[in-house]
Amino acid sequence: MLTIVxxxxxxxxxxxxxxxxxxxxxxxxxxxxxVRRARALVLPGVGAFGDNMERMRxxxxxxxxxxxxxxxxxxxxxxLGLQLLFEVSEEMGEHRGLGILPGKxxxxxxxxxxxxxxxxxxxxxxxxxxxxxxxxxxxxxxVHSYYVLPEDKSVIAGTTDYGIEYTSxxxxxxxxxxQFHPEKSQDVGERILRxxxxxxxxxxxxxx
Numbered sequence: 001m002l003t004i005v006x007x008x009x010x011x012x013x014x015x016x017x018x019x020x021x022x023x024x025x026x027x028x029x030x031x032x033x034x035v036r037r038a039r040a041l042v043l044p045g046v047g048a049f050g051d052n053m054e055r056m057r058x059x060x061x062x063x064x065x066x067x068x069x070x071x072x073x074x075x076x077x078x079x080l081g082l083q084l085l086f087e088v089s090e091e092m093g094e095h096r097g098l099g100i101l102p103g104k105x106x107x108x109x110x111x112x113x114x115x116x117x118x119x120x121x122x123x124x125x126x127x128x129x130x131x132x133x134x135x136x137x138x139x140x141x142x143v144h145s146y147y148v149l150p151e152d153k154s155v156i157a158g159t160t161d162y163g164i165e166y167t168s169x170x171x172x173x174x175x176x177x178x179q180f181h182p183e184k185s186q187d188v189g190e191r192i193l194r195x196x197x198x199x200x201x202x203x204x205x206x207x208x
Contacts, residue, residue: 002202003038005065006030007056009045009080011183018183018190024197036064040200041073045080049105049146050095052080066098069175074200076193077177082170083148085177091146100175102151112163114145120160122180128157128171129199130178130192138188140180142168147179 004016006028019026019042026042029035043065045052056062069075077085089095089105097105108114124136147166150156158169160179168179176196182189197203 001038002026002040002042002197002200003034004028004042004044005035005061007045007052007059007061009047009052009055011044011046011079011181014183015042015044015078018193019197022190022194022197022203024193024202030059030061032060032064035061036068038068038073040196040202041065041068041075042078042196043075043081043084044078045084046143047080049080049083049089049091049097050093053084053095053097056084062098066100069100072174074174074196075176076196077175078183079144079179079181082177082179083146085170085175086148086150089146101155101170101172103149105146105148107146108162109164115143116145116162117143120162120180122158122160122168122178124158125156126171128169128176130157130169130171130176130195132191132195132198134188134191139185140168140178140182140188141184142180144179 083105085100086103119139121137155170155172157171160168182192198205
């Protein structure tokens with residue numbers, strides 16, 4: 001069973017329905033014990049970094065989530081779910097994240113319109129199961145004003161150009177995360193969610 005972590009952020013239902021359409025057994029849960037026992041985890045998210053981390057800690061979800069990731073449970077972070085993996089965010093002050101990956105979250109530089117919203121290309125910087133069957137430069141749907149700066153460049157799996165080149169996808173072992181919204185990215189997003197389901201052992205691989 002894939003567990004979509006409910007820590008009070010939005011967009012859970014759309015993500016859940018996207019997995020349901022693929023035939024991947026899923027549930028939305030705010031229970032720490034269910035997060036810890038999950039076969040695979042998805043962390044969606046929209047909104048402010050600090051507020052969402054506060055809610056996650058108040059619900060007792062931080063420790064089981066971190067433990068599950070470190071134990072090798074397949075994990076997919078979506079949008080804010082990517083950013084929360086890092087040590088700190090500069091959004092409206094300084095806020096501590098999950099600290100799974102070294103690095104920080106910072107705002108797009110002055111002169112760029114924020115939020116970065118709409119369709120943009122994802123450039124595949126190295127192979128990862130998420131990209132299977134997808135051409136380099138595929139378009140996905142973005143909505144965000146902040147982006148991640150990983151200290152360990154080896155985790156970067158995809159980049160996007162928006163005035164600057166920034167990290168829009170990461171992959172390391174069981175850990176995957178993307179800045180864009182697959183549930184809004186039509187066929188490309190569906191393929192990415194399917195690829196994660198296969199990588200997590202929740203779906204049989206078929207075709208190319």
